[in-house]
Amino acid sequence: MPRYNPATVEPKWQAYWEEHQTFASPQMPTGEKLYALDMFPYPSGDGLHVGHPEGYTATDIVCRAARMQGKSVLHPMGFDAFGLPAEEHAIKTGEHPRIQTEKNIDTFRRQLKMLGFSYDWSRELATTDVEYFRWTQWIFLQIYDTWFDEQQQKGRPISELPIPDEVADAGADAVREYRDEHRLAFQSFAPVNWCPALGTVLANEEVIDGKSERGGHPVERRPLRQWMLRITAYASRLESDLEFVDWPESVKALQRNWIGQSIGAEVDFYLGSEEDWSLRRPVHKFPRKPGDDVLRIYTTRPDTLFGATYIVIAPEHPFVERLTTAENAAAVKKYCGQAAAKSDLHRAELAKEKTGVFTGSFAINPANGERIPIWIADYVLISYGTGAIMAVPAHDERDFEFAKQYEIAIKCVVKPGEKVSHGELQRILAGVQVYAAHGTAINSGEFDGLPTAEFKRKITESLAARGLAREAVNYKLRDWLFSRQRFWGEPFPVLHELDDAGNPTGRVRAVDEADLPVDLPHLEDFKPHGRPEPPLDKAPDEWLYPVIDGIRYKRETNTMPQWAGSCWYYLRFLDTNNSKAAIDPTIEKAWMPIDLYVGGAEHAVLHLLYARFWHKVLYDRGVVSTPEPFQKLINQGMILGENNEKMSKSRGNVVNPDSVVKEYGADSLRLYEMFMGPLEATKPWSMEGVNGMFGFLGRVWRMIIDDRSESIALNLAVCDDEPTEEAQRVFHKTVKAVTEDIAKLSFNTAIARMMEFTNYFTKLDRRPRAVLEPFVLLLAPFAPHIAEELWRALGHEKTLAYEAWPIYDDDVLAESTVEIPVQINGKLRGKITVPADADAEEMEKIARNDAQIAPLLEGKQVTKKIVVPGRMVSFVVKD
RNA sequence: GGCCGAGUGGCGGAAUGGCAGACGCUCUGGACUUAAAAUCCAGUGGGGGGUAACCCCCGUGCGGGUUCGACUCCCGCCUCGGCUACCA
Numbered sequence: 001m002p003r004y005n006p007a008t009v010e011p012k013w014q015a016y017w018e019e020h021q022t023f024a025s026p027q028m029p030t031g032e033k034l035y036a037l038d039m040f041p042y043p044s045g046d047g048l049h050v051g052h053p054e055g056y057t058a059t060d061i062v063c064r065a066a067r068m069q070g071k072s073v074l075h076p077m078g079f080d081a082f083g084l085p086a087e088e089h090a091i092k093t094g095e096h097p098r099i100q101t102e103k104n105i106d107t108f109r110r111q112l113k114m115l116g117f118s119y120d121w122s123r124e125l126a127t128t129d130v131e132y133f134r135w136t137q138w139i140f141l142q143i144y145d146t147w148f149d150e151q152q153q154k155g156r157p158i159s160e161l162p163i164p165d166e167v168a169d170a171g172a173d174a175v176r177e178y179r180d181e182h183r184l185a186f187q188s189f190a191p192v193n194w195c196p197a198l199g200t201v202l203a204n205e206e207v208i209d210g211k212s213e214r215g216g217h218p219v220e221r222r223p224l225r226q227w228m229l230r231i232t233a234y235a236s237r238l239e240s241d242l243e244f245v246d247w248p249e250s251v252k253a254l255q256r257n258w259i260g261q262s263i264g265a266e267v268d269f270y271l272g273s274e275e276d277w278s279l280r281r282p283v284h285k286f287p288r289k290p291g292d293d294v295l296r297i298y299t300t301r302p303d304t305l306f307g308a309t310y311i312v313i314a315p316e317h318p319f320v321e322r323l324t325t326a327e328n329a330a331a332v333k334k335y336c337g338q339a340a341a342k343s344d345l346h347r348a349e350l351a352k353e354k355t356g357v358f359t360g361s362f363a364i365n366p367a368n369g370e371r372i373p374i375w376i377a378d379y380v381l382i383s384y385g386t387g388a389i390m391a392v393p394a395h396d397e398r399d400f401e402f403a404k405q406y407e408i409a410i411k412c413v414v415k416p417g418e419k420v421s422h423g424e425l426q427r428i429l430a431g432v433q434v435y436a437a438h439g440t441a442i443n444s445g446e447f448d449g450l451p452t453a454e455f456k457r458k459i460t461e462s463l464a465a466r467g468l469a470r471e472a473v474n475y476k477l478r479d480w481l482f483s484r485q486r487f488w489g490e491p492f493p494v495l496h497e498l499d500d501a502g503n504p505t506g507r508v509r510a511v512d513e514a515d516l517p518v519d520l521p522h523l524e525d526f527k528p529h530g531r532p533e534p535p536l537d538k539a540p541d542e543w544l545y546p547v548i549d550g551i552r553y554k555r556e557t558n559t560m561p562q563w564a565g566s567c568w569y570y571l572r573f574l575d576t577n578n579s580k581a582a583i584d585p586t587i588e589k590a591w592m593p594i595d596l597y598v599g600g601a602e603h604a605v606l607h608l609l610y611a612r613f614w615h616k617v618l619y620d621r622g623v624v625s626t627p628e629p630f631q632k633l634i635n636q637g638m639i640l641g642e643n644n645e646k647m648s649k650s651r652g653n654v655v656n657p658d659s660v661v662k663e664y665g666a667d668s669l670r671l672y673e674m675f676m677g678p679l680e681a682t683k684p685w686s687m688e689g690v691n692g693m694f695g696f697l698g699r700v701w702r703m704i705i706d707d708r709s710e711s712i713a714l715n716l717a718v719c720d721d722e723p724t725e726e727a728q729r730v731f732h733k734t735v736k737a738v739t740e741d742i743a744k745l746s747f748n749t750a751i752a753r754m755m756e757f758t759n760y761f762t763k764l765d766r767r768p769r770a771v772l773e774p775f776v777l778l779l780a781p782f783a784p785h786i787a788e789e790l791w792r793a794l795g796h797e798k799t800l801a802y803e804a805w806p807i808y809d810d811d812v813l814a815e816s817t818v819e820i821p822v823q824i825n826g827k828l829r830g831k832i833t834v835p836a837d838a839d840a841e842e843m844e845k846i847a848r849n850d851a852q853i854a855p856l857l858e859g860k861q862v863t864k865k866i867v868v869p870g871r872m873v874s875f876v877v878k879d
Numbered sequence: 880g881g882c883c884g885a886g887u888g889g890c891g892g893a894a895u896g897g898c899a900g901a902c903g904c905u906c907u908g909g910a911c912u913u914a915a916a917a918u919c920c921a922g923u924g925g926g927g928g929g930u931a932a933c934c935c936c937c938g939u940g941c942g943g944g945u946u947c948g949a950c951u952c953c954c955g956c957c958u959c960g961g962c963u964a965c966c967a
Contacts, residue, residue: 638960
């Protein structure tokens with residue numbers, strides 16, 4: 001009777017593991033440790049999709065194998081549970097988002113357990129747990145309490161910030177403001193997407209073409225007081241420390257790209273009319289902040305200074321008003337107003353045609369003393385560099401486009417190298433074609449003839465000596481807008497002081513650590529209150545207006561973004577239930593860093609960058625012991641639908657793991673997802689493929705179990721014979737391949753090797769237990785339920801989870817003879833069988849005498865021969 | 880436009896200088912069965928030759944190159960996918 005039936009086998013072993021706490025990790029590792037982590041999921045209402053178990057199965061295999069290899073394994077799971085959908089649901093139904101969130105978590109937990117992952121469930125956490133976000137708030141306070149020391153390239157306590165004398169002399173408020181300006185968490189005004197019709201602020205992804213995603217109402221951009229995190233301070237370290245982590249080069253490239261380091265120069269252009277203004281500069285040197293008499297620009301091509309024919313400043317540049325002459329005032333005002341109304345995205349979409357407006361003012365080019373016009377255009381961004389550029393239309397595509405549009409002079413100062421055709425060269429020299437690459441300087445006075453790289457260095461030095469420029473480094477990375485106008489997020493542990501009239505004084509007070517957590521308040525309902533301020537403005541007064549030492553405060557009503565919770569969950573897993581600290585330092589030292597982190601490529605930039613940033617702050621503040629959290633990273637590939645398209649509800653090609661498990665069992669699902677192809681590849685789903693894995697597990701079952709017996713009984717072929725030499729070889733080959741493939745995360749080939757083992761032994765009617773038992777152990781990480789059941793049937797009482805991993809012997813593997821290909825003139829012409837240890841001479845002799853080869857060599861002259869012992873023989877011949 | 884990745888049988892894939900297509904799916908034929916399912920056995924890149932064990936030719940997106948030998952390395956393209964987008 002007992003055919004392979006996962007429906008009975010799998011729940012049985014899941015219950016066993018849970019009852020025996022089989023996969024509980026030790027608090028501290030003994031011996032070698034492995035911390036393998038999955039990117040925890042957002043528990044959406046749809047439940048798990050088949051993409052989730054791909055990465056989860058991979059780490060599970062690694063962990064199960066590591067346990068059998070004697071390592072201390074930490075393998076936890078949790079939930080990134082804050083998020084918009086639960087809040088949207090709450091707005092619609094009035095039900096607290098926590099209720100919906102917990103329902104979804106229950107579904108996810110059930111599904112994860114159904115798949116037999118060896119998580120230590122006692123460490124489960126959700127970012128929405130009050131006891132968890134208590135420490136998220138605590139970390140925010142650490143960040144708030146930190147400033148970045150540029151000299152030391154290190155975050156330090158704000159109490160150690162040196163206060164300049166003039167600030168100290170200005171009094172306590174000035175000192176407080178000075179500190180606030182330097183904190184890694186600071187307040188700033190930033191535009192939000194305010195939708196008056198919905199009465200709420202929308203996230204960027206809820207705005208489509210300037211309209212709300214729901215209802216299509218118009219959305220305006222409005223500045224709002226927000227919290228920012230100074231991630232830019234860490235840009236250099238976030239960039240350079242990538243060198244030390246074992247990540248895919250593509251992900252490193254993505255992060256480097258996002259950080260976007262560029263090296264160039266800041267150059268001051270004089271705004272006044274004084275003839276020899278620059279003579280004053282060497283005395284003063286290049287000032288840290290430019291004065292009102294100059295416009296400071298950033299360029300990566302200081303070598304093109306002689307070709308700068310105009311200046312562009314961003315519409316938001318502080319000098320706009322000052323530089324605009326009376327006759328241009330109306331046009332400038334109109335232009336800047338339009339630019340402000342456009343979102344960044346919108347601005348980019350409309351970028352096909354460059355627009356701008358002339359201010360009426362001019363600036364002096366410090367390289368050649370030329371007077372050039374100053375324009376305003378939205379293709380220059382206020383948030384990058386100095387918000388002002390020198391435009392060199394001959395050598396920059398954007399400037400070229402703009403100059404053509406507004407008929408501004410185009411002056412070629414770089415002569416292209418040899419790669420350019422004659423016609424092109426003429427066009428470039430004439431200024432009718434743009435040339436952005438390197439070359440040789442022309443029309444650049446004393447610098448003529450210099451190659452670009454050298455020119456860059458020389459002119460920067462020369463201008464720097466005159467106090468007109470300096471080398472400068474810029475980053476594309478922006479400071480992190482860290483607040484959201486939402487209910488369902490972590491409250492900030494921050495209080496705003498109020499004066500007697502109830503208005504904010506601008507003084508901010510951090511909530512005492514002892515008073516954490518700051519829980520979310522009770523709200524009567526979750527409907528928008530119709531103002532751009534966050535929904536927590538609706539909170540009851542007892543929550544919103546605490547009084548401390550006789551001073552009345554208003555709580556911060558912004559909440560943290562969803563990223564916050566995922567920035568440090570990997571630390572909390574080490575010490576989940578610690579009520580005294582975020583994490584015990586001894587435990588942290590013992591388990592960190594994460595040895596294997598697996599997740600989707602969609603998190604290659606933001607999540608990983610944000611988490612690395614927090615980690616570095618915590619490192620600087622002595623909370624953690626490693627500079628980087630994620631030592632090795634792997635992105636699992638996307639699983640497409642059976643039609644080769646992205647899985648989505650609208651395409652109707654979503655595969656539900658519940659139904660797959662119901663029909664084939666978790667082991668087949670796990671095995672199939674690993675067999676589909678390389679972990680990192682994108683690959684399409686196939687139900688027939690799952691069925692194929694089910695068939696394989698059935699063959700494994702019948703190889704060991706007598707499926708015609710009424711009760712569980714071993715197949716009659718299972719015996720205590722000594723395995724034959726060939727059987728030994730097959731077995732050892734399997735052990736070696738599976739062991740090595742798991743280490744390489746090459747699970748598809750590991751499974752193929754186990755299939756070969758099964759094909760071989762199924763054909764035998766004497767199957768030695770001595771190889772079947774260790775085979776079951778090899779299979780266990782991939783298909784743990786059936787492996788446990790077979791292990792039990794083979795007469796073992798306990799779980800196999802901690803049985804010693806089989807070992808292989810290369811000597812057993814070695815065959816006495818090997819088959820070697822023989823090539824003539826590069827073509828395969830025959831095969832010879834030679835002793836495995838045959839030397840080159842012997843192999844050549846056998847090849848020459850081979851019945852296939854000999855006739856082909858007859859009468860020919862062998863001009864060259866290549867013999868690789870154990871590999872191949874190759875002859876080059878001519879008539 | 881930029882960056883990254885991928886193109887190998889009917890399909891998923893294997894081989895990362897040395898016998899292309901391991902392993903699985905599909906399909907075909909056979910065994911078992913009253914029959915079917917399940918299972919087991921055999922075959923399965925294309926073309927050609929031989930009674931036959933077998934043999935020959937072509938073949939890894941396209942065009943060049945390096946090499947005794949290239950799916951693999953180099954140069955130039957094409958196609959598809961992902962991410963990103965005026966960063967001076």
